[in-house]
Structure formats: structure tokens, C-alpha cells
Amino acid sequence: MIVVTGMPGAGKEEFVKVSREMGFDVVRMGDVVRMEAIEKKVTSDDQSIGNFAHSERLKYGYDIWAKRTVPFVKSKKTVIDGCRGESELSIFKSAFGEDLVVIAIHASARTRYDRLRRRNRSDAPANFEQFQERDQRELGWGLGNLIALADYMIVNEGTLEEFKENVRTLLKEIDGNEVQDH
Template identity: 40%
Template sequence: MKVIGVTGLQGSGKSIFFDTAMEKGALVVSMGDIIREKAAERGEDTGTTARTLREEFGQYIVAELTVQKIKDLFEEDSNIKTVLIDGIRSPYEIELFKENFDDFISVSIYASPQTRFKRISLRGREDDTTNFDEFMVRENRELGFGIGDVVSTTDYLIENECSLEEFKEKVAEFIEKEMD
């Protein structure tokens, strides 16, 4: 089973990457979904759950739960060929995944801040902003979590300064190559 960790800053194209990979038969495990599941079990909001899980079990508990979820999925269905991980935020998480999965690679999706801000301004998600200063505050918060270190150390970098169709083609080629 190939496990691919995907990272990138807001608006870089991660959702398009995941959608295209799923069309090719890959499964996606979201670290954010794991926090949401735990929050529902505890009757808490996600922010509280993320904080208390880390306080109770250590900083990398979400990555550890992700490892277990992927192993459980493979146990349930040994025909699974490719699993993608969404939500990687630190270099340690990358190391943890490498230690647990022999066939693990990491991929970063890159687009310039200007391109990403333009995309975010147009996509209309509830937590998106159309104010560049607010965009940069969120950007700096993500970089403070260590995502910049992750982006700079991934095995592969896919640039997304192109049209949607061109990016989908790049992703499809990459996924097909990695799934073989």
C-alpha cells in the first residue's frame, strides 16, 4: 500500500489534488476529520478537542491516530492500493508516517501567495477571507505551526500556477505514476 502525505498552504490546490486522486481510486484520510470524530465523541468543539488531545496524549496524537486509522482501513480491505493523508502540519508527522509505512512519500502543492489569495477570494468558503491582511494573518499562523518546514522538505513539489485543467492533468499524471 502506497501512502502519500499531502501538504500545502491555504488555496494551493490540495482539494483539487484530493478530488483528482479519488477519481483515480485513492482513499483520503483527513487529520481534520479525525479531530472532528473525536470532538463528536467527547461532545466538544474541534478547537477544544485538538488542544485537549494534545495535552492528554502529546503533540502528535492526531498523526498517531491517523496511522492507526490507515492501518485499520488496510486490515478491513487489503486491496487498498493508495491512501492520501490530508492535514500534515509538521516535519515530525512526516517522520512518523515514514516510520509506519514502508511505501510513504510526501508531496507539497505550491502556489504563490498572490495566486492563493485570488483563489480564496473567489471560492466562497465560510472561513475564507477577501481581505489580504486577514489572509496573511492566517498564512502566518499556518507557517507558525511548522507547515513551511513541511513544505520545504517534501519528496515532491507540484507547482500550481496554471489553469485548473492543467493542474488536474499534472495531478492525474503524478497519481497514475505513483499508483503503478
């Protein structure tokens, strides 16, 4: 069981693609948030979804999105994408055991901003100020602590192919260890 984390634009999306190619199931916490937001008729821009996620955290506790994500995990060979803090991680450890592995993806702010602008999603920042606001919001949820305490870190400042190769190498190592351990 793997939890992947990182700041917006660090490379979690590409990590998830490689994971799927290698036979891992993927559960994305952001998808759980977006599904709930749609059900509650929240506008689909980043600001509205971020505010919705935050208000749900204030109402039900900072671990609410982890609690709502757990039922979607069906296999031990799963990557959970989008964990934002230690309280969420503790929910996953309670549900799936202490041998859960946390992988942080890291890239500089400028690299991440450029990537987010290029990917052209509805939640892409309109400008650098909006990008920084999103970073601050996510850091406020404890994302920085989670990144700092990760079991593994992949720095994603090179080419896409270099990053994918680093992901494959790490996933093979982790998958091999889990096969031996269990």
C-alpha cells in the first residue's frame, strides 16, 4: 500500500500513470472530493473545490477526506493519491496497517507553476499569486509535514522520461519488498 503526496504540479499525476501501468490500483482523494462537490452542486473551479474541501475539513475534521477515501481501496497493491496531512495518513495507517509506504514527489515552485499552467485544467492557476495561495492553503493542511516525513522522495526536475524511470525503479523496489514481507 502506497500513499503518494506532493505539492500541486510536482508530478503525482505522472506517478499515478506509471503505477497503473505497473498493475497498481489507484484511488485519488481529489476524485472523492470532486464527486462530493458535484453531488453538492459546487462550482468546478479550483477556488470553489478548495473552499469546499476546506469547509468539510472544518466541519468534520481534517481527516474527513481520508475517511471518505478508505471505502474505495479494494486491494493491498494500491496507490492512494492526494494525502495532505498527518491526520489523513493516520486514518490510512489505521485502515491498512503500519507497513503503508509514503512517497513524496518534489519539484520547485517555478517548475510546478509552469506545469500547472501547461496542463490546462479547470483548476489551473490564472497567475503566480493564485498558485501561491493554493500552495499556502495546502501547506496549511499539513502537506509540508507529510512531505518531510515521507519514506521516499523523488525529485522531479528533469525530463518526463527520467521521472518515469525513477518511479518505475522505486515501485519495483517497494513491490519486491512487499512480496517478500508478506
